[in-house]
Amino acid sequence: MMRQFLEIKTANPDCLLFYRMGDFYELFFEDAETASRALGITLTTRGKHLGDDIPMCGVPVHAADDYLQRLIALGHRVAVCEQLEDPAEARKRGSKSVVRRDVVRLVTPGTLTEDNLLDSRRNNFLAALARTKAAGDDGFALAWADISTGEFGVAEAARLELPALIARVEPGELLVSDALYDDPALRNLLRETRAAVTPLPPAVFDSTSAERRLRDYFSVATLDGFGPLTRAETAAAGAVVSYVDRTQVGGRPPLSPPIRETRGAVMAIDPATRANLELVTTLSGDRRGSLAAAVDRTVTAAGGRELTRRLASPLTDHARIAARHEAVAWLVDNAALRRTVREVLRSAPDMARSRARIAVGRGGPRDLAAIRDGIAAAHALAGHLGEVPDAEGPDRLADIAGRLRAPQRAVHAELAAALVDAPPHLRRDGGFVKAGFAAELDQARDLRDESRKIVAGLQAKYQDDTGVRSLKIRHNNVLGYFVEVTAQHAGKLTAEPNSQTFFHRQTLASQMRFSTGELADLEGRIATAAERALALEMEIFDALVARVVADGEALDAASAALGELDVHAGFAELAVSRDYVRPVMSDDLAFDIHGGRHAVVEQALAGAGDGPFVANDCDLSPPQPGDGSEADGGRILLVTGPNMAGKSTFLRQNALIAVLAQAGSFVPAESARIGIVDRLFSRVGAADDLARGRSTFMVEMVETAAILNQAGPRSLVILDEIGRGTATFDGLSIAWATIEHLHDVNRCRSLFATHFHELTALSETQARLSNATVRVKEWKGDVVFLHEVVPGAADRSYGVQVAKLAGLPAAVVSRAREVLHKLEETDRNAGAAGIVDDLPLFASHVRRAAAPAAAAGSPSVLAERLAAVTPDDLTPLQALELLYELKALAANQAADPAGGREQR
Numbered sequence: 001m002m003r004q005f006l007e008i009k010t011a012n013p014d015c016l017l018f019y020r021m022g023d024f025y026e027l028f029f030e031d032a033e034t035a036s037r038a039l040g041i042t043l044t045t046r047g048k049h050l051g052d053d054i055p056m057c058g059v060p061v062h063a064a065d066d067y068l069q070r071l072i073a074l075g076h077r078v079a080v081c082e083q084l085e086d087p088a089e090a091r092k093r094g095s096k097s098v099v100r101r102d103v104v105r106l107v108t109p110g111t112l113t114e115d116n117l118l119d120s121r122r123n124n125f126l127a128a129l130a131r132t133k134a135a136g137d138d139g140f141a142l143a144w145a146d147i148s149t150g151e152f153g154v155a156e157a158a159r160l161e162l163p164a165l166i167a168r169v170e171p172g173e174l175l176v177s178d179a180l181y182d183d184p185a186l187r188n189l190l191r192e193t194r195a196a197v198t199p200l201p202p203a204v205f206d207s208t209s210a211e212r213r214l215r216d217y218f219s220v221a222t223l224d225g226f227g228p229l230t231r232a233e234t235a236a237a238g239a240v241v242s243y244v245d246r247t248q249v250g251g252r253p254p255l256s257p258p259i260r261e262t263r264g265a266v267m268a269i270d271p272a273t274r275a276n277l278e279l280v281t282t283l284s285g286d287r288r289g290s291l292a293a294a295v296d297r298t299v300t301a302a303g304g305r306e307l308t309r310r311l312a313s314p315l316t317d318h319a320r321i322a323a324r325h326e327a328v329a330w331l332v333d334n335a336a337l338r339r340t341v342r343e344v345l346r347s348a349p350d351m352a353r354s355r356a357r358i359a360v361g362r363g364g365p366r367d368l369a370a371i372r373d374g375i376a377a378a379h380a381l382a383g384h385l386g387e388v389p390d391a392e393g394p395d396r397l398a399d400i401a402g403r404l405r406a407p408q409r410a411v412h413a414e415l416a417a418a419l420v421d422a423p424p425h426l427r428r429d430g431g432f433v434k435a436g437f438a439a440e441l442d443q444a445r446d447l448r449d450e451s452r453k454i455v456a457g458l459q460a461k462y463q464d465d466t467g468v469r470s471l472k473i474r475h476n477n478v479l480g481y482f483v484e485v486t487a488q489h490a491g492k493l494t495a496e497p498n499s500q501t502f503f504h505r506q507t508l509a510s511q512m513r514f515s516t517g518e519l520a521d522l523e524g525r526i527a528t529a530a531e532r533a534l535a536l537e538m539e540i541f542d543a544l545v546a547r548v549v550a551d552g553e554a555l556d557a558a559s560a561a562l563g564e565l566d567v568h569a570g571f572a573e574l575a576v577s578r579d580y581v582r583p584v585m586s587d588d589l590a591f592d593i594h595g596g597r598h599a600v601v602e603q604a605l606a607g608a609g610d611g612p613f614v615a616n617d618c619d620l621s622p623p624q625p626g627d628g629s630e631a632d633g634g635r636i637l638l639v640t641g642p643n644m645a646g647k648s649t650f651l652r653q654n655a656l657i658a659v660l661a662q663a664g665s666f667v668p669a670e671s672a673r674i675g676i677v678d679r680l681f682s683r684v685g686a687a688d689d690l691a692r693g694r695s696t697f698m699v700e701m702v703e704t705a706a707i708l709n710q711a712g713p714r715s716l717v718i719l720d721e722i723g724r725g726t727a728t729f730d731g732l733s734i735a736w737a738t739i740e741h742l743h744d745v746n747r748c749r750s751l752f753a754t755h756f757h758e759l760t761a762l763s764e765t766q767a768r769l770s771n772a773t774v775r776v777k778e779w780k781g782d783v784v785f786l787h788e789v790v791p792g793a794a795d796r797s798y799g800v801q802v803a804k805l806a807g808l809p810a811a812v813v814s815r816a817r818e819v820l821h822k823l824e825e826t827d828r829n830a831g832a833a834g835i836v837d838d839l840p841l842f843a844s845h846v847r848r849a850a851a852p853a854a855a856a857g858s859p860s861v862l863a864e865r866l867a868a869v870t871p872d873d874l875t876p877l878q879a880l881e882l883l884y885e886l887k888a889l890a891a892n893q894a895a896d897p898a899g900g901r902e903q904r
């Protein structure tokens, strides 16, 4: 047996080997040590190998899923090795022969199918990243498949686009070739992804053999039917199916043909933005508190997964977005139908995952029942949708109704006729086929149950015959049926005449067990009948499985349609219950939100009874009378305001409104007009990334750099407190230059929140920048937050007041007030004027701020000259001349720096 174990282990060196022995999976050697540590189970020894004890530990088969889940979560991979024949078969080959065993499946993070190993509301994708050599940085492709639902997608990407794509798909496991695994350019990407990264030999990614593998997997002669896949896409998709084959050991889960996603079809959202906006999980990884949790009104698992997917990948295609809104609008208007639809949906089980398990031979009777109930729900829903004349319903719903009708009624009828209402999880013990379905089965069962009644009668008879009232007939796997009496009464059975009937079988401490001829005879009949019944049930099970497998594609179509309908109905329910409106989508640069709210904060406030959320407007549409096209450039809104006033909330709520709208939902606002956003960027909050050797400030700058380098005219950019992680002047300067770059180069719709009030001066020179502030009231020295965003600039930050609210010791608060007072005084007298010479750009503003002190010194000549310039009035030539002049002025000033200071 050890030889067999070692052979199998050698073939699967990177996995923990679950070696089946009877009712246990046993682990040996290092695997046993690793597993016992990871699972907290006892480590024992069994036999010797090369003179040493063999470490061993085991998990019971019936509880194996739990242990698997924990091992997978810890990043292990497990090879499940089963007994492939009955031990009796093995014994026929000789008393020393070993039961045939082999690995039937590798369990890895990306190839799970069991419900308790999966999150029902999220896909679990296995992804593969491939690159074609010739194309360099641009030739990447990602393929992703969920073997628990059959979905399969593929897309091309440039290297810079990869982080966003991988973060969106959020694979559980990512396959890469050894070469990519070792590529320094991808090191950070691979380290940052939450997926378990599995390096594989380059041959797995070879595009020529990939093509063959795909043809083979989908049993097609050519891949042309899948649309034109690029070489990198073929390689990635080929790697996925090759790994599925390897881990499922030939049991092929049904996958849809790879659906190719065109570039730019979904809103690009990089990983930092995705995390910051907490779209599907919060920063701490929970679903609770995320946008998904706040807007999820779906009632099925398929709907939950579809919702998560939509929020993670909002569309950019006007027509497709409009179709989703149309479906939601229709379900908003048809309240009665919406309620019926949701009611029926509630009864629909997770058909996709059940069908996938059935297809790989891991399904049980309960999975068949899920298909039965799923088909019933699908047909009922199609009926309800069909009751309303098609002309009234939007295309999207008509299409959904069509797919809901796809599964055959006959399949449902058979399942319904064969299965009991609530069948057991495992088929092993039978008991799932309805009485009356198969006459032969009924007979076998009757015989079995009849015999059980006879056993009961026999027990009564034996009690009378022997006079032992406590005599029992029991059953166990070793003895079969036996008569049991307490030791005290044993004598009555061993004495004449009873000893003629009762044969002694076993003596325990306080009981004695016997057999009788009648009992042995009955036992035989019961066992045969039970075996027969079980065998018949297994036959019926297999026949039902075959029916389900044959109708698999229709079932998948219906399951997907069910999920989509659930999302539409859920969004409609959300719109009605939380007062969301249908956004008007356009192809220009509009972004005009009236009375917008934060989807998550609003609900949190309502839940905590913390008063209403204050709605706010936000208009980032191009201000000039133009056609609103890209040439006009979007507006930048610079938001200043005290701490805790609601700046971050305001910024995020607008980003979330864009995401919701393009995901197909209505939005929390009184009205919204949104020109489609193709990329969303946000830099919100700051966190150290010490693990990667990056300080808070470094993280902030890396993310800002990515935005300034990548944001295009159709992007939406949210920047919160850029530059706060460093010294004031450095921070202010960086923020200043960042805004100018956004305004002049990126020209995209942007929201910028800051505590640097100096930045508000930019509105004088930047045509498309306007200032907004969040109102507060001061009351008896404390600050009252109104959360109202109004045009204009804040005058101060109220930081000390907020610190007091936060419970800073009174002594610290009063000392801070003193220091603040002193600093403000110094600033008024000298500090501000000091900026004038060093940073001429700030001149216009600083002069205003320092007005009382102006007499104390003369402002910089350079600043004065600049202030006199109206850039819009200059011809290019004049501008160049001005530049020469300014350079000369600056050179003069630099030659006599002390002179400048002495004047002050």
Ligand SMILES: Nc1ncnc2c1ncn2[C@@H]1O[C@H](COP(=O)(O)OP(=O)(O)OP(=O)(O)O)[C@@H](O)[C@H]1O
Pocket: 601, 605, 612, 613, 614, 615, 616, 641, 642, 643, 644, 645, 646, 647, 648, 649, 650, 787, 788
């Ligand atoms: N519009 C609103 N209506 C009601 N409450 C709000 C609103 N906006 C924000 N709040 C409440 O105020 C709190 C603080 O908001 P937020 O974090 O956005 O402030 P901030 O101005 O960004 O603060 P800081 O400058 O300190 O980062 C939120 O947690 C929320 O409870």
